[in-house]
Amino acid sequence: MPKLTIDGHEVEVAAGTNLIEAARAAGVAIPYFCYHPYLKVVGQCRICMVEIAGQPRLALGCATPAADGMVVKVEDSERAREAREAVMEFLLANHPLDCPVCDQAGECLLQDHSMSEQGAKFTTHMAETRRTFPGYERRLIGPHVMQNQNRCIHCSRCIRFTREISETAALTYKSRGNSTFIDTFDGSSFDDPMSGCATDVCPVGALTLRETRFRKRAWKLRSTPSVCPGCSIGCNIFIDHHERVVYRFTPRENPAINATWLCDYGRFLAESLNEQAYLAPQRQDHGHPAPAAWGEALAAVAALLRGAASLRVVASANMSNEELFLARELFGRHLKGEIAVPVAAGEPRRMKNGKGEWLLAKDAHPNAAGARRLGLDTVDGEGLSRFLYGGAGLTLILDPEAHPFLASPEALRLLRVGTTVVWARRSHPVADGATWLLPTPSLASDEGTFTSSTGAVQRFAEAFAAPGTVHRTATGGMSPDCPTIALPWGAPGEARPLWLVLSALARELGIETLDLASPAEVFTLMARSEKGFAGLSWEALGGLAPQESFRERQHVG
Amino acid sequence: MEPVLLRARGAADSRAITTYLGAGGYEGWKKALAMGPDAVTKEVSDSELRGRGGAGFPTGRKWSFVPKDHPGPRYLVCNADESEPGTFKDREIIEYDPHQVIEGVAIASFAIKANTAYIYIRGEFVRWAKILEEAIVEARQRGFLGKNVLGSGFDLDIWVHRGAGAYICGEETALLESIEGKRGFPRLKPPFPALVGLFGKPTVINNVETLACVPHIITRGAAWFAGIGRPKNTGPKLFGVSGHVNRPGVYELPLGVTFREIIEEHAGGVRGGRKLKAFFPGGSSAPVLTAAEVDVKADFDACAEAKTMLGSGGIIVFDDTVDMVEVADNVAHFYAHESCGQCTPCREGSDWCMDILDRLMAGHGLPADPDTLLRICRFASGGMTICPLGDAFSLPISSIVTKFRDEFERRIAAATPLPPRKLPVLPWAGPKAGFGI
Ligand SMILES: Cc1cc2nc3c(=O)[nH]c(=O)nc-3n(C[C@H](O)[C@H](O)[C@H](O)COP(=O)(O)O)c2cc1C
Ligand code: SF4
Ligand code: SF4
Numbered sequence: 003m004p005k006l007t008i009d010g011h012e013v014e015v016a017a018g019t020n021l022i023e024a025a026r027a028a029g030v031a032i033p034y035f036c037y038h039p040y041l042k043v044v045g046q047c048r049i050c051m052v053e054i055a056g057q058p059r060l061a062l063g064c065a066t067p068a069a070d071g072m073v074v075k076v077e078d079s080e081r082a083r084e085a086r087e088a089v090m091e092f093l094l095a096n097h098p099l100d101c102p103v104c105d106q107a108g109e110c111l112l113q114d115h116s117m118s119e120q121g122a123k124f125t126t127h128m129a130e131t132r133r134t135f136p137g138y139e140r141r142l143i144g145p146h147v148m149q150n151q152n153r154c155i156h157c158s159r160c161i162r163f164t165r166e167i168s169e170t171a172a173l174t175y176k177s178r179g180n181s182t183f184i185d186t187f188d189g190s191s192f193d194d195p196m197s198g199c200a201t202d203v204c205p206v207g208a209l210t211l212r213e214t215r216f217r218k219r220a221w222k223l224r225s226t227p228s229v230c231p232g233c234s235i236g237c238n239i240f241i242d243h244h245e246r247v248v249y250r251f252t253p254r255e256n257p258a259i260n261a262t263w264l265c266d267y268g269r270f271l272a273e274s275l276n277e278q279a280y281l282a283p284q285r286q287d288h289g290h291p292a293p294a295a296w297g298e299a300l301a302a303v304a305a306l307l308r309g310a311a312s313l314r315v316v317a318s319a320n321m322s323n324e325e326l327f328l329a330r331e332l333f334g335r336h337l338k339g340e341i342a343v344p345v346a347a348g349e350p351r352r353m354k355n356g357k358g359e360w361l362l363a364k365d366a367h368p369n370a371a372g373a374r375r376l377g378l379d380t381v382d383g384e385g386l387s388r389f390l391y392g393g394a395g396l397t398l399i400l401d402p403e404a405h406p407f408l409a410s411p412e413a414l415r416l417l418r419v420g421t422t423v424v425w426a427r428r429s430h431p432v433a434d435g436a437t438w439l440l441p442t443p444s445l446a447s448d449e450g451t452f453t454s455s456t457g458a459v460q461r462f463a464e465a466f467a468a469p470g471t472v473h474r475t476a477t478g479g480m481s482p483d484c485p486t487i488a489l490p491w492g493a494p495g496e497a498r499p500l501w502l503v504l505s506a507l508a509r510e511l512g513i514e515t516l517d518l519a520s521p522a523e524v525f526t527l528m529a530r531s532e533k534g535f536a537g538l539s540w541e542a543l544g545g546l547a548p549q550e551s552f553r554e555r556q557h558v559g
Numbered sequence: 560m561e562p563v564l565l566r567a568r569g570a571a572d573s574r575a576i577t578t579y580l581g582a583g584g585y586e587g588w589k590k591a592l593a594m595g596p597d598a599v600t601k602e603v604s605d606s607e608l609r610g611r612g613g614a615g616f617p618t619g620r621k622w623s624f625v626p627k628d629h630p631g632p633r634y635l636v637c638n639a640d641e642s643e644p645g646t647f648k649d650r651e652i653i654e655y656d657p658h659q660v661i662e663g664v665a666i667a668s669f670a671i672k673a674n675t676a677y678i679y680i681r682g683e684f685v686r687w688a689k690i691l692e693e694a695i696v697e698a699r700q701r702g703f704l705g706k707n708v709l710g711s712g713f714d715l716d717i718w719v720h721r722g723a724g725a726y727i728c729g730e731e732t733a734l735l736e737s738i739e740g741k742r743g744f745p746r747l748k749p750p751f752p753a754l755v756g757l758f759g760k761p762t763v764i765n766n767v768e769t770l771a772c773v774p775h776i777i778t779r780g781a782a783w784f785a786g787i788g789r790p791k792n793t794g795p796k797l798f799g800v801s802g803h804v805n806r807p808g809v810y811e812l813p814l815g816v817t818f819r820e821i822i823e824e825h826a827g828g829v830r831g832g833r834k835l836k837a838f839f840p841g842g843s844s845a846p847v848l849t850a851a852e853v854d855v856k857a858d859f860d861a862c863a864e865a866k867t868m869l870g871s872g873g874i875i876v877f878d879d880t881v882d883m884v885e886v887a888d889n890v891a892h893f894y895a896h897e898s899c900g901q902c903t904p905c906r907e908g909s910d911w912c913m914d915i916l917d918r919l920m921a922g923h924g925l926p927a928d929p930d931t932l933l934r935i936c937r938f939a940s941g942g943m944t945i946c947p948l949g950d951a952f953s954l955p956i957s958s959i960v961t962k963f964r965d966e967f968e969r970r971i972a973a974a975t976p977l978p979p980r981k982l983p984v985l986p987w988a989g990p991k992a993g994f995g996i
């Protein structure tokens with residue numbers, strides 16, 4: 003373990019750590035643009051110059067491993083500071099400096115560095131006409147990625163990403179010298195399944211996401227740590243939101259699962275979190291749905307549960323461990339109902355972890371592993387149809403999106419027998435015919451844990467409170483095929499997370515042990531009684547600082 | 560001095576292997592095989608041979624960096640990219656005596672125990688690539704190359720690899736990338752090629768002229784070679800003289816002759832009876848020397864003392880009619896065009912220098928220009944870049960600005976203001992379909 007001094011701070015780091023990371027540990031910031039902790043070090047941007055005592059030449063912070071006894075000067079070295087300023091001047095000589103109209107502003111490494119190190123007192127000796135790339139300033143290079151080559155600082159992070167991580171080698175440099183630009187290798191569409199990551203790694207606004215650009219200024223967004231609901235791999239994400247609208251998912255670092263990556267499929271689920279078709283509980287009134295208050299709804303559903311001759315429950319692998327546990331205890335153990343958890347085999351998805359290994363997804367849900375761990379019956383489509391075929395007095399569907407089979411005419415026919423209570427967020431045929439419909443909010447307004455296919459129990463936090471989750475969505479007017487654009491400040495609705503409704507039902511039914519005040523309490527109970535969760539504690543799960551700022555996140559983006 | 564490397568120049572059939580064998584060719588190869596790798600490396604070290612590719616690194620020392628017990632393949636690469644402006648010496652060797660190069664490659668490969676060698680030749684050298692290939696076939700037919708060379712148990716294959724027209728591929732690690740089939744981007748060092756080189760294996764890269772010296776060192780001995788020139792700057796050297804001289808061409812002279820001797824005696828002096836103004840001593844990437852510095856000795860250490868470098872030994876001579884601002888502009892154009900674009904100071908700085916110099920040439924100089932040029936050059940050299948191309952444009956330009964600043968000032972004093980820039984008015988046809996604005 004080499005011990006070194008950086009700007010007067012002593013620090014001990016693991017062997018092989020480079021000076022940028024060592025300095026970070028010592029609380030000193032060495033600026034960087036081309037360095038990325040999960041990509042090969044290339045030493046191209048030259049902004050990370052530091053002085054090492056006893057060495058005549060300046061050294062690169064990214065390419066120099068920490069060595070025992072090294073004395074490194076970052077801010078304390080006039081020579082290194084001068085060199086970094088010169089590199090900044092080179093980089094900005096041809097940069098358009100169009101921050102006011104650039105969507106990266108606020109989360110741009112170039113801008114951050116210019117503000118922090120140079121105190122925004124930037125001067126240039128440049129009197130020439132700037133280099134531009136006519137025709138490449140606003141170019142869609144793939145289904146999701148918009149290029150503005152004028153802003154590119156030639157750090158090659160995007161290229162290295164497609165070579166080393168997504169392995170499509172789609173992006174490359176073309177031309178030479180000052181005319182060098184980024185393009186797809188053969189000029190075809192950049193349809194990499196992880197293409198969004200190229201915009202994450204791009205330190206400037208040269209690559210931005212067509213879906214999210216110009217929708218919200220980066221500094222307005224709040225980031226809530228969460229877990230991607232797209233498949234069983236369980237990539238760690240931030241839900242970036244503002245005024246109760248979800249704008250995007252961005253990767254949250256987790257070396258064991260997704261390093262700093264996300265696949266496009268998962269990334270673009272963000273927009274779907276804004277859909278909220280049902281705003282209040284609903285009952286059937288002579289064949290027409292009529293709104294009802296929660297009190298009335300809970301009492302009515304509790305009465306149905308008490309009076310049901312037989313009970314069956316379709317749970318879902320989209321539910322958190324806490325919700326699955328509550329459902330199992332309440333409907334299974336106390337009310338002696340039958341529970342099935344449908345699991346749909348999704349499209350195969352894969353994700354590369356920090357060690358460069360691919361993780362493969364088998365299920366299309368974030369928590370199939372959690373359901374199995376809780377000993378619940380997981381069924382496929384056929385199993386689900388058999389389960390529904392059995393008939394029952396009362397059927398609860400905790401999530402109509404648990405399986406595509408639930409939307410089929412056959413399922414609707416099977417559900418016509420008896421009474422059904424459905425918890426739903428998005429409009430669904432099963433929900434429309436339900437005796438009672440209870441609105442649930444999206445992942446952004448829920449809290450709990452998912453168990454990933456690798457077995458990791460991971461917490462997700464609530465981005466905004468359930469009472470305010472509701473907003474209508476409208477088709478964006480920006481381009482014909484732009485996804486929906488949510489209108490903020492829709493009338494607050496009354497969707498409540500499932501765990502809350504289940505514990506309220508328990509209270510209604512007089513089952514005090516399950517009348518719990520928070521997912522944390524549910525988790526604690528579960529950890530106490532379940533082998534699969536034994537020894538885990540809510541607080542210790544996955545470093546979830548509630549609101550991490552952008553700047554903190556930038557060190558991997 | 561009797562010619563060594565150019566001894567065959569002008570002889571009939573000089574390229575044929577029979578001619579070469581008649582002059583004692585491939586004796587060095589036979590001797591080397593009998594000596595063993597370590598003795599060969601020692602002999603080359605003792606000769607104090609220094610690389611002729613530009614940096615003047617001691618060749619024997621470079622070979623000794625290859626790990627002795629490295630498992631698996633290792634490679635020797637002969638750098639025949641010869642793209643430095645004013646440099647045309649390697650071509651001369653290949654033209655008249657290609658077997659010298661083949662023999663040098665063979666001995667060097669043996670010294671580092673490489674069974675595969677590549678000759679990387681610049682793409683425009685079509686004719687010389689063919690000459691080398693024919694020579695390789697001849698050598699192979701006589702058993703000097705291939706499996707079990709001359710019964711020694713040593714195998715050696717030599718491949719000629721043609722470049723695709725990039726100056727930067729003369730830089731040794733860009734060259735390796737190019738052989739690997741990749742874009743010619745210099746690699747970040749360390750690791751150095753002696754440890755991690757071609758295809759990730761230990762590799763030695765030497766210039767054509769360097770390798771052509773090797774057979775002579777082996778046959779005639781290190782002491783003979785070290786006796787030419789002066790200590791630490793030994794052996795014969797090819798000087799390619801171009802520009803305003805009466806007899807441009809390649810001259811083989813011992814290291815340590817003065818530039819005055821080369822220009823005035825061998826190249827016949829400045830053309831048309833004019834006066835010498837300045838010259839590049841070793842290709843256009845070496846800082847310029849003025850007429851007052853013509854008595855500097857043409858060797859590595861003397862050039863370093865004069866704050867320039869011997870480089871490739873390509874001497875470009877300027878007479879007193881030459882506008883040094885134009886020279887700087889020409890240099891800037893070349894390097895801006897050849898910068899690979901990887902690292903910031905060189906990519907941005909080379910182009911920036913070019914733009915300033917173009918503007919000066921167009922008569923719109925600004926008072927700050929000389930200092931801006933010096934600042935750009937200062938921060939694009941001296942370890943600020945991945946490869947020495949940053950230095951290659953910075954040092955000559957800053958030397959010209961420093962030594963001929965009066966010419967810049969004269970131009971600036973006579974300058975007219977830059978005409979106001981006309982911005983093109985682009986027609987706006989509304990947002991295009993498929994563009995999220
Ligand atoms: C930009 C650049 C271009 C170069 N071009 C050549 C070249 O054309 N031929 C050459 O022999 N060396 C060239 N070199 C030097 C090589 O990198 C390397 O130092 C040399 O081939 C080593 O051979 P030597 O030890 O025999 O001198 C170049 C270096 C740089 C930085
Ligand atoms: S597009 Fe972005 S990531 Fe790619 S090289 Fe340019 S600045 Fe770097
Ligand atoms: S110094 Fe110039 S040529 Fe060399 S690696 Fe950097 S950009 Fe490329």
Ligand code: FES
Nearest residue numbers: 045047048050064
């Ligand atoms: S971060 Fe070190 S050179 Fe770019």
